[in-house]
Amino acid sequence: MAECGCSRVHSPRRVVLTGGPGAGKTAVLELVRRSLCRHVRILPESASVVFGGGFPREDHVECQRAAQRAIFHVQRELEAAGDAHAPAIVLCDRGTVDGLAYWPAEGDDFWNATGTTIEAELGRYEAVLHLRTPSAEQGYNHQNPLRTESALTAGEIDTRILEAWQRHPRRHIIESTGDFMEKATTTLNLLRQELPTCCAAHLGITTPGR
Numbered sequence: 017m018a019e020c021g022c023s024r025v026h027s028p029r030r031v032v033l034t035g036g037p038g039a040g041k042t043a044v045l046e047l048v049r050r051s052l053c054r055h056v057r058i059l060p061e062s063a064s065v066v067f068g069g070g071f072p073r074e075d076h077v078e079c080q081r082a083a084q085r086a087i088f089h090v091q092r093e094l095e096a097a098g099d100a101h102a103p104a105i106v107l108c109d110r111g112t113v114d115g116l117a118y119w120p121a122e123g124d125d126f127w128n129a130t131g132t133t134i135e136a137e138l139g140r141y142e143a144v145l146h147l148r149t150p151s152a153e154q155g156y157n158h159q160n161p162l163r164t165e166s167a168l169t170a171g172e173i174d175t176r177i178l179e180a181w182q183r184h185p186r187r188h189i190i191e192s193t194g195d196f197m198e199k200a201t202t203t204l205n206l207l208r209q210e211l212p213t214c215c216a217a218h219l220g221i222t223t224p225g226r
Contacts (some may be wrong), residue, residue: 020053024214026102028098028103029105029106030106030108030141031106031143031210032108032143033107034111034177035147035149036149037173039147039148039192040147040196044199047200048207052208052211053104055103055212056104056105058109059106059108060094062109064109065090065094066086067083071083080118080119080120081119085130087118088115089130091111091112092112095140104214111144113134114177116176116180117177138183142186144184145188145206145207146177146178146188147190147192148189148191148192149170149173149174149192150192190203
């Protein structure tokens with residue numbers, strides 16, 4: 017984690033890092049931890065918290081719906097905890113809107129089930145960084161033990177996530193290329209632009225902060 021002499025009390029801004037399975041979120045988040053300051057608070061992925069804790073992961077429709085409701089509410093509470101101690105940025109490994117892409121029925125059912133609206137959930141986040149899932153030819157892998165999707169299925173999920181977030185006014189799409197570091201660097205630079213001026217100055221970032 018980079019040193020930052022900023023002691024300002026910030027107003028937290030939520031930024032979502034999303035994308036289909038195998039898009040590279042985990043690797044990018046590790047780069048963020050090493051490159052940005054302590055005022056960027058990184059949240060764990062709520063689905064990993066839920067399934068890693070033993071929640072049933074089954075094909076039955078009602079089990080899928082139950083899982084997505086659980087993930088949604090865990091995400092909400094993770095974000096509430098993330099706002100504590102006034103970080104500059106709360107970086108979310110996926111957001112509540114991602115659940116729409118995994119819901120096994122029509123989208124309206126998801127919002128009814130969670131008691132909210134697409135407009136309200138999009139409004140929770142200042143920016144969205146979408147990492148596209150690579151194809152099998154571009155290096156898709158499933159080394160993550162919680163990842164069960166094939167390259168084809170992962171691509172389909174990635175497309176649904178893209179559609180779920182399409183109405184967000186500040187969405188950035190980072191395409192997969194043959195060079196993952198290019199993809200990671202692009203994402204990191206976009207995130208640097210979300211830093212407030214005080215942190216950007218201490219980190220020697222010339223891009224104007226917020």
